[in-house]
Amino acid sequence: MHNKRRHIDKTAKHKSARGVRLSEENPIKIQKNISKQYGIFKNIRPIRSGNIIVHCMDGMQLKQLMKATQLGEWQVKCSKPQSLLSSQGCIYNVPQEYSEEDIKYALNEYWVTKATRLTYYDKQQAKRVPSRTIKLFFSIPQMPTSVCIGFLKYRVKHFVPKPIQCYNCQQFGHVATNCKRDKACVKCSLRHEGQCNTDTAVCVNCKGPHQANSKDCPKRVEKQKALKKSKELKISVGEATKIVKGEDTKTCVAEKELNMQHISKTKTHKKPILG
Numbered sequence: 198m199h200n201k202r203r204h205i206d207k208t209a210k211h212k213s214a215r216g217v218r219l220s221e222e223n224p225i226k227i228q229k230n231i232s233k234q235y236g237i238f239k240n241i242r243p244i245r246s247g248n249i250i251v252h253c254m255d256g257m258q259l260k261q262l263m264k265a266t267q268l269g270e271w272q273v274k275c276s277k278p279q280s281l282l283s284s285q286g287c288i289y290n291v292p293q294e295y296s297e298e299d300i301k302y303a304l305n306e307y308w309v310t311k312a313t314r315l316t317y318y319d320k321q322q323a324k325r326v327p328s329r330t331i332k333l334f335f336s337i338p339q340m341p342t343s344v345c346i347g348f349l350k351y352r353v354k355h356f357v358p359k360p361i362q363c364y365n366c367q368q369f370g371h372v373a374t375n376c377k378r379d380k381a382c383v384k385c386s387l388r389h390e391g392q393c394n395t396d397t398a399v400c401v402n403c404k405g406p407h408q409a410n411s412k413d414c415p416k417r418v419e420k421q422k423a424l425k426k427s428k429e430l431k432i433s434v435g436e437a438t439k440i441v442k443g444e445d446t447k448t449c450v451a452e453k454e455l456n457m458q459h460i461s462k463t464k465t466h467k468k469p470i471l472g
């Protein structure tokens with residue numbers, strides 16, 4: 198059972214690497230096609246792999262949609278979302294002499310498929326150096342609360358990535374190469390080229406008296422909290438943000454979601470549009 202799941206995951210990655218992306222198709226068309234065959238559903242959202250996540254109304258609809266192979270003119274394949282198949286956690290204070298391979302070997306019984314020692318930037322050495330934190334990749338959705346390496350027990354905490362911040366517009370959630378917004382100075386929040394000549398910092402995101410990349414910016418703190426919530430509850434960052442902001446108290450656990458992948462397009466002979 199376990200191996201089968203991993204196999205599905207691998208093929209999903211392989212297919213999306215070929216560049217067939219459902220997330221780039223017309224979302225209204227996708228919506229119509231799903232509704233027509235499977236009824237009204239909650240929502241759809243694109244994910245980075247190019248697949249889309251479909252949030253179903255109930256378990257019955259999810260079951261039906263999981264079997265879908267044809268959606269209008271698209272051939273699709275549905276699987277459980279990655280977040281429901283695997284999990285990532287961190288353990289701390291792990292001696293430097295333990296290699297990543299040794300740790301993975303020692304944690305084999307916990308379904309650990311990969312162990313990575315995180316690095317941090319050391320100012321004195323002016324380079325990134327290995328830390329005592331290990332990121333663990335589990336091939337099970339619910340990671341254990343603790344693991345044992347040798348004689349010691351380590352608490353496992355959710356791995357929460359740092360918020361991504363764009364250095365062009367200073368907003369969170371994308372990088373400058375994908376930025377379509379106007380430039381904003383990290384210090385004064387204004388749109389200008391070259392050196393910033395002002396003494397007073399104004400954050401473009403919260404208008405507070407600090408630089409936009411400040412660790413204390415309430416917007417950054419909020420993003421960080423949302424990322425943590427999204428990992429804990431296995432929901433999208435968007436949904437987690439609503440919860441953190443207090444806008445949404447309902448927790449929509451990803452259990453009613455599925456990952457829809459575009460395999461190929463059926464050739465339809467459309468009449469040429471004249472005129």
Ligand SMILES: [Zn+2]
Pocket residue numbers: 363364365366367368371372373375376377378
């Ligand atoms: Zn940007």
Ligand SMILES: [Zn+2]
Pocket residue numbers: 382383384385386387389392393394395
């Ligand atoms: Zn400036």
Ligand SMILES: [Zn+2]
Pocket residue numbers: 400401402403404405407408409414415416
């Ligand atoms: Zn701020």
